[in-house]
Amino acid sequence: MLSKMKWTRNILCLLVFCAFSAVELSAQTTSSAAQVVTFGVRRIALQAPTASYVANTMNQNPVKVTAGSQSRFQAAVELRTTTSEQTLLSEEPAMNAGVSNLRPVAATHASDLYNSRSPLTKSLPPGKLVVTFTE
Amino acid sequence: MTITTSKTLLLISLCLPSLALAQSSVSVSQTVTVEVRPVTKIAVTGNPGPLFVTDMGSGSDALTVSDNSTKYSMLTNLENMKIVASINGPMPQGTKLMMKLETSAGLSNGFVDVSNASTPVDVVTGINKGSDRNQSITYAFAADPSVTQVNSDSRVVTLTLTN
Numbered sequence: 556m557l558s559k560m561k562w563t564r565n566i567l568c569l570l571v572f573c574a575f576s577a578v579e580l581s582a583q584t585t586s587s588a589a590q591v592v593t594f595g596v597r598r599i600a601l602q603a604p605t606a607s608y609v610a611n612t613m614n615q616n617p618v619k620v621t622a623g624s625q626s627r628f629q630a631a632v633e634l635r636t637t638t639s640e641q642t643l644l645s646e647e648p649a650m651n652a653g654v655s656n657l658r659p660v661a662a663t664h665a666s667d668l669y670n671s672r673s674p675l676t677k678s679l680p681p682g683k684l685v686v687t688f689t690e
Numbered sequence: 691m692t693i694t695t696s697k698t699l700l701l702i703s704l705c706l707p708s709l710a711l712a713q714s715s716v717s718v719s720q721t722v723t724v725e726v727r728p729v730t731k732i733a734v735t736g737n738p739g740p741l742f743v744t745d746m747g748s749g750s751d752a753l754t755v756s757d758n759s760t761k762y763s764m765l766t767n768l769e770n771m772k773i774v775a776s777i778n779g780p781m782p783q784g785t786k787l788m789m790k791l792e793t794s795a796g797l798s799n800g801f802v803d804v805s806n807a808s809t810p811v812d813v814v815t816g817i818n819k820g821s822d823r824n825q826s827i828t829y830a831f832a833a834d835p836s837v838t839q840v841n842s843d844s845r846v847v848t849l850t851l852t853n
Contacts, residue, residue, distance in 0.1 A: 584728045584730055584768065584852070584853060585730060585850055585851065585852040585853075586730040586731045586732045586764075586850070586851045586852075587732065587848050587849065587850040587851075588732050588733050588734040588762065588848070588849050589734075589846050589847065589848045589849070590734055590736075590737050590738060590760065590827070590846070590847050590848075590849070591737045591844050591845070591846055591847075592737070592738055592741065592787065592829055592831075592844060592845050592846075592847055593737075593738075593739075593740045593741065593842060593843070593844040594740070594741040594742065594781075594785070594787065594831045594840070594842070594843060594844070594845075595740070595741075595742045595743070595840050595841060595842040595843065596742070596743045596785065596833045596837050596838070596839055596840035597742060597743070597744045597839060
């Protein structure tokens with residue numbers, strides 16, 4: 556008989572505890588929600604184009620562009636005049652002797668992206684090399 | 691004898707309606723206890739998309755990528771609440787993680803830097819009782835030009851609706 560009374564008392568205590576817990580859970584003054592943010596940086600270690608040419612002079616050096624090792628990228632190299640920002644290849648094809656192999660080049664390792672192989676044979680207006688990378 | 695019995699029955703039949711009427715006025719009562727407890731709820735819709743900076747590295751400014759594909763909803767019956775954000779670890783050197791919460795129930799603090807928010811920082815303040823559903827969450831990840839590579843990593847950002 557005494558054992559039965561203890562058992563009943565324990566059950567009652569458990570029920571009271573559960574009731575209070577439920578009340579506490581329903582009375583929230585703060586609530587949280589979490590998100591996972593994934594990030595990363597994949598940047599080409601580009602060395603600035605090393606080639607340039609001088610206006611109205613004969614360029615005796617091959618045009619050369621180098622970039623870091625990023626096999627995922629391709630590079631398109633073109634010459635543009637400073638004044639018009641036009642691509643010489645399309646605007647002045649006659650002036651591109653010696654640079655006829657300008658085309659997209661796969662940069663498979665840290666090496667030359669473009670090399671004209673031979674000195675430019677024509678004088679060129681002021682300009683710059685533009686290197687465009689695409690993934 | 692018969693007359694006496696009839697009188698008795700008549701008297702009883704006359705008293706019955708009175709007894710029935712007396713029973714209709716019996717009532718019982720109950721005590722109903724009501725209470726409104728503080729309630730605050732906030733929920734988000736999944737995780738934002740990956741934030742990857744992929745550029746040539748030739749620019750001088752930090753490049754930023756952003757994501758606003760996730761939303762949050764909140765509910766509270768309290769006044770002057772706010773939403774704070776915290777992060778489970780600092781961002782890598784040279785990078786920055788910012789977030790902005792749209793709101794129609796409070797005042798957004800705009801883009802808030804949570805890169806080192808081990809202690810929660812306010813992102814929305816002045817929220818009064820009510821609900822705000824499907825408000826956008828915008829993350830912005832920036833990397834300095836000097837940072838050439840950071841392997842894919844993740845952080846847990848926790849939004850808390852609190853007073």
